[in-house]
Amino acid sequence: MKQIAIYGKGGIGKSTIASNLSAALNEMGQTVMQVGCDPKRDSTRILAGGRFIPAVLEEHREKLRVGKDEYAIDLDRIVYRSPGGIYLVEAGGPEPGVGCAGRGVLTALQILKDLDAFETYGIDVAIYDVLGDVVCGGFSMPIREGFAREIYLVCSGGFMSIYAANNIARAVQRLGLRGDTGLAGIVCNSNGDEALERAVIPAFAQRLGTAFVQFVPRSPVIQAGEMEGRAVVEYAPDSREAEIFRNLARAILANDTRVIPTPIAELAELETMYREHLVKK
Numbered sequence: 001m002k003q004i005a006i007y008g009k010g011g012i013g014k015s016t017i018a019s020n021l022s023a024a025l026n027e028m029g030q031t032v033m034q035v036g037c038d039p040k041r042d043s044t045r046i047l048a049g050g051r052f053i054p055a056v057l058e059e060h061r062e063k064l065r066v067g068k069d070e071y072a073i074d075l076d077r078i079v080y081r082s083p084g085g086i087y088l089v090e091a092g093g094p095e096p097g098v099g100c101a102g103r104g105v106l107t108a109l110q111i112l113k114d115l116d117a118f119e120t121y122g123i124d125v126a127i128y129d130v131l132g133d134v135v136c137g138g139f140s141m142p143i144r145e146g147f148a149r150e151i152y153l154v155c156s157g158g159f160m161s162i163y164a165a166n167n168i169a170r171a172v173q174r175l176g177l178r179g180d181t182g183l184a185g186i187v188c189n190s191n192g193d194e195a196l197e198r199a200v201i202p203a204f205a206q207r208l209g210t211a212f213v214q215f216v217p218r219s220p221v222i223q224a225g226e227m228e229g230r231a232v233v234e235y236a237p238d239s240r241e242a243e244i245f246r247n248l249a250r251a252i253l254a255n256d257t258r259v260i261p262t263p264i265a266e267l268a269e270l271e272t273m274y275r276e277h278l279v280k281k
């Protein structure tokens with residue numbers, strides 16, 4: 001089973017990338033499970049037809065409330081099958097104001113593993129969509145505990161998204177030295193400033209020692225699909241955007257390279273790199 005994690009700054013479009021990637025892989029005949037690892041539990045909404053699905057931690061809390069343990073959880077209550085046939089899970093979060101969200105995500109992933117969810121559904125590719133603003137111990141749990149092996153960073157041409165991606169690369173560097181997890185590449189989810197993005201993001205990828213995998217343009221077709229609760233390969237299968245996600249899916253399926261990244265240690269160096277491309281574009 002291929003285990004992929006998509007990390008990036010909040011609001012950068014990780015769920016859009018993850019969902020459209022899941023749908024493209026599904027179209028290619030892969031059995032895919034997308035796991036939302038964000039307490040907002042909105043990763044899988046597009047694939048679930050615009051709905052919020054029940055979260056693992058809610059079900060877990062309910063079982064504890066009635067005096068049962070996680071083994072009493074029925075897999076069919078926490079794994080939802082999308083109309084297109086993709087398996088969807090939302091980890092969920094702790095009660096607001098109580099507990100560690102990252103630890104909650106880990107509990108949810110552990111429950112999936114303990115209940116043999118991946119084997120039961122014959123999953124070929126598991127995609128974890130992980131909140132990446134806070135590179136705390138909590139949110140690096142999916143990497144640290146060996147759930148995610150290949151890390152893909154999503155960023156745009158906005159400086160703060162590159163800053164966040166660099167911070168995540170620092171976490172991957174630290175954790176990758178202890179296991180076989182590594183950085184597999186960077187995906188650009190464009191914010192519209194294509195000239196800058198096509199220059200600065202490949203340069204950033206090279207600086208980290210990883211691949212620039214795919215440029216995803218800002219597109220009304222992708223947004224319209226989202227509004228309809230459908231991935232672009234379903235909503236507009238003949239579009240250029242659908243082909244872009246098929247290319248991304250093919251690249252990720254074919255890739256077996258992951259590196260321990262070489263992130264930029266000093267903020268000043270990151271700023272200089274960014275400024276150089278800003279001036280050149």
Ligand code: SF4
Nearest residue numbers: 100101102136137138
């Ligand atoms: S470790 Fe991270 S997820 Fe957990 S409480 Fe602290 S900031 Fe939140």
